[in-house]
Amino acid sequence: MTGRARFAFGMLAFGYAFLYLPIALVIVYSFNESRLVTVWSGFSLKWWRALFANEAMLEAAWLSLRIALVSATGAALLGLAAGYALVRAPRFPGRTLFGSLVVAPMVMPEVVMGISMLLLFVGSERLFGGPDRGFLTIAIAHTTFSVAFVAIVVQARLTDFDRALEEAAMDLGATPWVTFRTITLPLIAPAVGSGWLLAFTLSLDDLILTQFVAGAQSQTLPMRVYSSVRLGVDPQINVLATIVVTIAACALVLSGWLTRRKV
Amino acid sequence: MRFVIGLPFLWLGLFFLLPCLLVLAIALGTNAPDSVPPVELGFSFKSFALLFSDDLYLAAWLSSIRIAATSTLVALLLGYPMAYAIARTAPNRRPLLLMLVVLPFWTSFLIRIYAWMGLLADNGLIEQFLRWSGLASNPGTILGTEWAVHLGIVYAYLPFMVLPLYATLEKLDDSLLEAAADLGARPLAAFLTVTLPLSLPGIVAGCLLVFIPAVGEFVIPDLLGGTGTLMIGKVLWDEFFTNGDWPLASAVAVCLLVLLVGPIAIFQRNQARSLEKRS
Numbered sequence: 001m002t003g004r005a006r007f008a009f010g011m012l013a014f015g016y017a018f019l020y021l022p023i024a025l026v027i028v029y030s031f032n033e034s035r036l037v038t039v040w041s042g043f044s045l046k047w048w049r050a051l052f053a054n055e056a057m058l059e060a061a062w063l064s065l066r067i068a069l070v071s072a073t074g075a076a077l078l079g080l081a082a083g084y085a086l087v088r089a090p091r092f093p094g095r096t097l098f099g100s101l102v103v104a105p106m107v108m109p110e111v112v113m114g115i116s117m118l119l120l121f122v123g124s125e126r127l128f129g130g131p132d133r134g135f136l137t138i139a140i141a142h143t144t145f146s147v148a149f150v151a152i153v154v155q156a157r158l159t160d161f162d163r164a165l166e167e168a169a170m171d172l173g174a175t176p177w178v179t180f181r182t183i184t185l186p187l188i189a190p191a192v193g194s195g196w197l198l199a200f201t202l203s204l205d206d207l208i209l210t211q212f213v214a215g216a217q218s219q220t221l222p223m224r225v226y227s228s229v230r231l232g233v234d235p236q237i238n239v240l241a242t243i244v245v246t247i248a249a250c251a252l253v254l255s256g257w258l259t260r261r262k263v
Numbered sequence: 264m265r266f267v268i269g270l271p272f273l274w275l276g277l278f279f280l281l282p283c284l285l286v287l288a289i290a291l292g293t294n295a296p297d298s299v300p301p302v303e304l305g306f307s308f309k310s311f312a313l314l315f316s317d318d319l320y321l322a323a324w325l326s327s328i329r330i331a332a333t334s335t336l337v338a339l340l341l342g343y344p345m346a347y348a349i350a351r352t353a354p355n356r357r358p359l360l361l362m363l364v365v366l367p368f369w370t371s372f373l374i375r376i377y378a379w380m381g382l383l384a385d386n387g388l389i390e391q392f393l394r395w396s397g398l399a400s401n402p403g404t405i406l407g408t409e410w411a412v413h414l415g416i417v418y419a420y421l422p423f424m425v426l427p428l429y430a431t432l433e434k435l436d437d438s439l440l441e442a443a444a445d446l447g448a449r450p451l452a453a454f455l456t457v458t459l460p461l462s463l464p465g466i467v468a469g470c471l472l473v474f475i476p477a478v479g480e481f482v483i484p485d486l487l488g489g490t491g492t493l494m495i496g497k498v499l500w501d502e503f504f505t506n507g508d509w510p511l512a513s514a515v516a517v518c519l520l521v522l523l524v525g526p527i528a529i530f531q532r533n534q535a536r537s538l539e540k541r542s
Binding site: 005009019029089140208249251 | 503
């Protein structure tokens, strides 16, 4: 091994340690007896019991899950349409604007998007008397933010797509809609699936956008976590972190399997 | 097809473009604490003038850019060798190594930052380690300093640096390096004249993917930085939620967008070029 390669592999090991040690410690300390994260005082499941008895936290988790389901599904549909349009419709009025509208939410600072969406909802409240801020407004905000991620995955998949398959179907008499449903959609479904998962995760995790558009009544899981963490370290959050990391690892394996499945 | 274009177009126009225009409109209004919402529409540049005349805001802008830039550099110095090493392993091992880089991104951002709170806290493990290893005899609490903010940004955005770097380094043709070696270039010279220039698109993409979100970052300076750490995302948040000054917060948002238009445009041109190369 050359010196350069040895250096690179050393850095790789350091990088993984850097990425995983904090997470590993949080997981270990979720079983700690003591409230402090600086001392280990023995194994205990009391923080696990405490979290599962924490009604407010469970309620917030349930709300977050429902919002994530709705917004990921919305984002998958809109992202599928947007990605399809970007690859298959080379020319239409406003295409440049459309292209930048699709990707802009991805690079927009979240605080800016948060304040802008809140202003929209406040404006519509004044003009039309609704919608009330809460589930619906959060779901709309998350959908808007996630469309870009689905569209990009779909776009990449369609760029590598063999159009001869669609042409064959059309030659055999299939209508464009039937061709799309029986040929195109099944082939790009893995991309839509992993886009959906990404949107779901982003929604479940979002704090900033949510904090702006949520009303006084709705508290999502990240909002609860944030308000508890601001006051300092809380062992119940360690337990939550352990659960989240486990779910994320499973989701990632699933999504890797979906995208790597060969056509 | 009309429906396929129209539906996302309409959605994004209504829920993304229109809100952006609203921010501009509110930024030109004036603060009216007694009305609901606390804004009086108009055409005044008062909020912008305040932003540019008050030293506090100026300091927040400068330190946001400085913190984001140094963190991006550190992430590049760490991420480049990582991506390089992954690209040099056997192809069947790469998916696993990449997945290990991406996995933290799939866990909660908030929780990953929280993980550092305990580590960096007063008498936390990092401080104990520094004292034990003799690196620093009296390091003091790191939580609440700019060090902690840098660390948090590098930690949170490292995957965004590694992935695009890996994408360009993976495609690098080994025969180019062999040719350079045959022509008498030493490994370092070959790296500097062949590998580095060819991975430039990845460097640009990675740096912008870290720099752009880091400038407007709120959670990291709020949880890891102390009262002394000024960042513009936090200023916007505080103006909005604590002071209730919507026009000023909107003006900060407008300025943040203007500041990031350049980097975002470079990023998109860079992406479009590499997408073109693929097809």
